[in-house]
Amino acid sequence: MDVLAIEGLTVDFKTAEGRVRAVDNVSFSVPQKKTVALVGESGSGKTVISQTIMGLLPPNAEISSGGVILSDPGGTEPQVDIATLDRKGTRMRHLRGNRVAIIFQEPMTSLSPLHTIGDQIGEAALLHRNVSSAEARELTKEMLRLVQFPDPEGAISAYPFELSGGLRQRAMIAMAMICRPALLIADEPTTALDVTIQAEILKLIKDVQSELEMSVLMITHDFGVVANMADDVVVIYHGEIMEKGSSQQLFSAPQHPYLKALLKAVPGFHMDKNERLQPIRPIVLPSEALQTSRVDCKVAPGEPLVQVKNIRKEFFSRKGGLFSGQSKSLLALDDINLTIRRGECLGLVGESGSGKTTVARAILRALPLDRGEILYNRGEGLQNIHEFTNKQLMEYRQRVQLIFQDPFSSLNPRMTVNDILTEPLQIHKVGTAETQAERVRTLMALVGLDPRYLRRYPHSFSGGQRQRIGIARALALDPEFLLCDEPTSALDVSVQAQILNLLQDLKRDLNLTYLFVSHNLAVVDYIADRVAVMCRGRVVEIGKTQEVVANPIHPYTKALLSAVPEPDLNAPLDFDALNKTRASDPTAWPAPFRLEDGTPPILVEMEPEHFVCAPALVETSRQGTAA
Amino acid sequence: MLDYILRRIITMVPTLLVISFLIFLIIELPAGDYISNQIAALRSSGEASAVAKLEFLRAEFALDRPFLERYLIWVGLWSGPHGFDGLLQGNWGWSFEFNKPVEEVIGPTLPMTIILNFTTILFVYIVSFPIGIYSATRQYSWGDYGFTFLGYIGLATPNFLLGLILLYLFNRWFGLSIGGLMASEYIDQPWSMGKALSVLAHLVVPTIVIGTAGTAAMIRRLRANLLDELHRQYVTTGRAKGLKERKLLVKYPLRMALNPFISDIGNLIPSLVSGSVIVSVVLNLPTVGPVLLSALQSQDQFLAGFVLLFVAGLTLVGMLVSDLLLAVLDPRIRLGGRAAS
Numbered sequence A: 001m002d003v004l005a006i007e008g009l010t011v012d013f014k015t016a017e018g019r020v021r022a023v024d025n026v027s028f029s030v031p032q033k034k035t036v037a038l039v040g041e042s043g044s045g046k047t048v049i050s051q052t053i054m055g056l057l058p059p060n061a062e063i064s065s066g067g068v069i070l071s072d073p074g075g076t077e078p079q080v081d082i083a084t085l086d087r088k089g090t091r092m093r094h095l096r097g098n099r100v101a102i103i104f105q106e107p108m109t110s111l112s113p114l115h116t117i118g119d120q121i122g123e124a125a126l127l128h129r130n131v132s133s134a135e136a137r138e139l140t141k142e143m144l145r146l147v148q149f150p151d152p153e154g155a156i157s158a159y160p161f162e163l164s165g166g167l168r169q170r171a172m173i174a175m176a177m178i179c180r181p182a183l184l185i186a187d188e189p190t191t192a193l194d195v196t197i198q199a200e201i202l203k204l205i206k207d208v209q210s211e212l213e214m215s216v217l218m219i220t221h222d223f224g225v226v227a228n229m230a231d232d233v234v235v236i237y238h239g240e241i242m243e244k245g246s247s248q249q250l251f252s253a254p255q256h257p258y259l260k261a262l263l264k265a266v267p268g269f270h271m272d273k274n275e276r277l278q279p280i281r282p283i284v285l286p287s288e289a290l291q292t293s294r295v296d297c298k299v300a301p302g303e304p305l306v307q308v309k310n311i312r313k314e315f316f317s318r319k320g321g322l323f324s325g326q327s328k329s330l331l332a333l334d335d336i337n338l339t340i341r342r343g344e345c346l347g348l349v350g351e352s353g354s355g356k357t358t359v360a361r362a363i364l365r366a367l368p369l370d371r372g373e374i375l376y377n378r379g380e381g382l383q384n385i386h387e388f389t390n391k392q393l394m395e396y397r398q399r400v401q402l403i404f405q406d407p408f409s410s411l412n413p414r415m416t417v418n419d420i421l422t423e424p425l426q427i428h429k430v431g432t433a434e435t436q437a438e439r440v441r442t443l444m445a446l447v448g449l450d451p452r453y454l455r456r457y458p459h460s461f462s463g464g465q466r467q468r469i470g471i472a473r474a475l476a477l478d479p480e481f482l483l484c485d486e487p488t489s490a491l492d493v494s495v496q497a498q499i500l501n502l503l504q505d506l507k508r509d510l511n512l513t514y515l516f517v518s519h520n521l522a523v524v525d526y527i528a529d530r531v532a533v534m535c536r537g538r539v540v541e542i543g544k545t546q547e548v549v550a551n552p553i554h555p556y557t558k559a560l561l562s563a564v565p566e567p568d569l570n571a572p573l574d575f576d577a578l579n580k581t582r583a584s585d586p587t588a589w590p591a592p593f594r595l596e597d598g599t600p601p602i603l604v605e606m607e608p609e610h611f612v613c614a615p616a617l618v619e620t621s622r623q624g625t626a627a
Numbered sequence B: 001m002l003d004y005i006l007r008r009i010i011t012m013v014p015t016l017l018v019i020s021f022l023i024f025l026i027i028e029l030p031a032g033d034y035i036s037n038q039i040a041a042l043r044s045s046g047e048a049s050a051v052a053k054l055e056f057l058r059a060e061f062a063l064d065r066p067f068l069e070r071y072l073i074w075v076g077l078w079s080g081p082h083g084f085d086g087l088l089q090g091n092w093g094w095s096f097e098f099n100k101p102v103e104e105v106i107g108p109t110l111p112m113t114i115i116l117n118f119t120t121i122l123f124v125y126i127v128s129f130p131i132g133i134y135s136a137t138r139q140y141s142w143g144d145y146g147f148t149f150l151g152y153i154g155l156a157t158p159n160f161l162l163g164l165i166l167l168y169l170f171n172r173w174f175g176l177s178i179g180g181l182m183a184s185e186y187i188d189q190p191w192s193m194g195k196a197l198s199v200l201a202h203l204v205v206p207t208i209v210i211g212t213a214g215t216a217a218m219i220r221r222l223r224a225n226l227l228d229e230l231h232r233q234y235v236t237t238g239r240a241k242g243l244k245e246r247k248l249l250v251k252y253p254l255r256m257a258l259n260p261f262i263s264d265i266g267n268l269i270p271s272l273v274s275g276s277v278i279v280s281v282v283l284n285l286p287t288v289g290p291v292l293l294s295a296l297q298s299q300d301q302f303l304a305g306f307v308l309l310f311v312a313g314l315t316l317v318g319m320l321v322s323d324l325l326l327a328v329l330d331p332r333i334r335l336g337g338r339a340a341s
Helices: A046-054 A090-095 A117-128 A133-146 A165-177 A195-212 A223-229 A247-252 A257-264 A287-292 A356-363 A390-399 A417-427 A433-446 A451-455 A463-475 A493-510 A521-527 A545-550 A555-562 A615-626 B002-028 B034-045 B048-060 B067-075 B102-106 B109-137 B142-156 B159-174 B193-230 B233-240 B245-251 B253-257 B259-275 B277-283 B288-297 B301-329 B331-338
Strands: A002-015 A018-031 A035-039 A061-070 A100-103 A183-187 A215-220 A232-237 A240-246 A304-318 A327-341 A345-349 A371-377 A382-384 A400-403 A481-485 A513-518 A530-535 A538-544 A603-607 A610-613
Touching: A002 A046, A002 A215, A018 A035, A018 A046, A018 A061, A018 A215, A018 A232, A018 A240, A035 A046, A035 A223, A046 A061, A046 A100, A046 A183, A046 A215, A100 A165, A117 A133, A117 A165, A133 A165, A165 A195, A183 A195, A195 A215, A195 A223, A195 A555, A215 A223, A223 A247, A232 A247, A232 A257, A240 A247, A240 A257, A257 A493, A287 A433, A304 A356, A304 A513, A327 A345, A327 A356, A327 A513, A327 A538, A345 A356, A345 A521, A356 A481, A356 A513, A390 A400, A400 A463, A417 A433, A417 A451, A417 A463, A433 A451, A433 A463, A463 A493, A493 A513, A493 A521, A513 A521, A521 A545, A530 A545, A530 A555, A538 A545, A538 A555, A538 A603, B002 B067, B002 B301, B034 B048, B102 B109, B102 B288, B102 B301, B109 B142, B109 B193, B109 B259, B109 B288, B142 B193, B159 B193, B159 B277, B193 B253, B193 B259, B193 B277, B233 B245, B245 B253, B253 B259, B259 B301, B277 B288, B288 B301, B301 B331
Parallel strands: A035 A215, A035 A232, A100 A183, A183 A215, A345 A513, A345 A530, A400 A481, A481 A513
Antiparallel strands: A002 A018, A002 A061, A232 A240, A304 A327, A304 A371, A371 A382, A530 A538, A538 A610, A603 A610
């Protein structure tokens, strides 16, 4: 039996420019107790479909035709066509949160910061289940236990900002589950979370689903999540269904060219070193622009360009809120040692809060250090960047540039692309007005954008195009070293492939060196020559990428790798192994990797060119040599 | 909590000292003082005996001492002609213009000022709240445009003009006497029912006049704040739970939009005192405003200095109150440091 059947659904938006069709004649169904994945890029209309089911469409949207039929398997509710209901009416409100529930992408903003989570979870029960507030409290506790909150009693009176992202998403799930809905819509439920947390949340959704016998409509753009969760898959593009079927069918024999292209754009672990991703819209770079922009770097390939030596950084924050004065400290970087060789791409991987962005900022000299030094080779041997004079620092800033994570907030909306790209040249007083104009046109060609776009403002570009503008800005001063801080994490897979290929081409043709910061191991595996894994401010493993991915030694790296969902039905996540180890807690790592507070994280070369943080081994070997 | 309040009060002391110094400095910036101006005026008309008396007063109030000494004597940290006798000792100074102690000059105006400010703040909040909420939830409706238009008129009309028009209309329609905060027969009379009612009736016009601009600004801000909050994800979450629109609005976005209002309490107090000076003069209100204005004009320095210091003190207390209220209302401020990293 189908819990939800969508038949010929068409949704239009009334805008100033006329009617825009967001969803066009879409039909699919969600069977009882099954999971259906709705896959598509941003702007494909998948969120509009979820809003239609929830009756949450904005006022300017209109269901032009089609039906959304909800049949409750519990039999308590009559079959109803949601498309015909008044969105603000009593009947829709009765279904919302009761028979259909939703969890959103951003656990940080989906909960009200001013109300306890107990209050917010229990609210739906009070509305729909006809219970007293004491009973609602009991139900809330029960739900928090179901979503495996560590301390359900205490969590009831906790505020969202006191919880981590993973726990907030658990609270969201508890909130959606409290009325035992027939259908759960999960709108990109794990996109904003770290991989290990993502795996936990996916497992939780599966567990809760079988416990409550409910159906799930999973909206996602991540084929790894699809392969691990979905029974059926619906692929949508520009509001139209491209292909639908069981996930077995779609992964083994995709039919539609769009789906085939999408699958080829996803980086996976089993790719050859020379294999390239195939973006749906590849960028072709003009060779003359590449030749004129080729950077002349005096350091020989393979020589150390940047050396990070024993840097340490502690942040202090107020503890206990407004009414007490003590401060607590957070060790962001603990004895970090890294060497970036000329011409390579070093990947820096870790979960949020592991300190990877702090390392990038330290290299930019945007952060005072507590201890340690950062050396840079400007062709005159390694020099400490903190001893640079102002003039040397200006020159250093030309050599080292940064590409930001968020292409939306990193471009000034009030500057044209031309202004954005000329600004670095003006700051460093490079060339005359004519040569600057010429340079800006070359930069646009370098990232595959039409120079005619120069007079436009950032808002008229898509996310991928904006990121290319960001890359062009970073290239403006002919740098030799680029710091890429999660440059693709805000982008769709097909655009991600495009940007990754662009970065690879530029590195090869312009003679660049990269530090590539990312939380996505598959992306790092695709682009990086060597990879350093960070956890809680320490580098725990560093080595050649293939080596580390194929043969991880450190328990944290292993946990990280096993938590990445692969877009491959034959390599499912091992959900049972996940919850047993708290992989990101250094005191819980097995010997010889265990780190107590204050233990210096010393790297040991366990295999050639493959270092692992294992302080215990150093001591035993020292004792060995002493004896 | 207690610890925090205590720390805040202790930090207020140096702040007040700095403010008092700045006030004194600014008041003394124009050349001369009240008495030397008088002396100059009398010399030109040749009255020698009066000049001698004024010279005596100059010494009496230590106006012949150097600047820093004068300041310290005023505060009460330096021994003056009468020993330590300044603000700290409870001596608010002498008003030359009124020839009375400052205490007696502004004493009667203080309760009236507080009553007027209180009713004005109440008026601003009571009027702006429902209108702001209405405008935000029905953005770009006729009602929204209408209130926006009225608000701009309120912001753009000079207060005293509005005051005069309203006074005329109230006089024509209700026979209310023009000016003042009570009918003339109650002035200097003990409080009675009739006097209280008269004060209430006379409060209407000044409250509306002083409050209009504040109300208009407040409506715009509440509307903008609430519009920001209405599009937040947590509002959609609440709606997805099946909450009724009205309940949803009050429980989530309105609660969030309140913060700027509370933090505004501290700012409102000085602006209502200083902002209403002209209106008080025009409407002939017995409040601190007109006193301050005339004191500044005639360089009646101790009077002006005390009024300014009083307003500064009120502001600091207002800030403390709004900080404490914010902490009570917003758990993020109260418990911020407990947050998981």
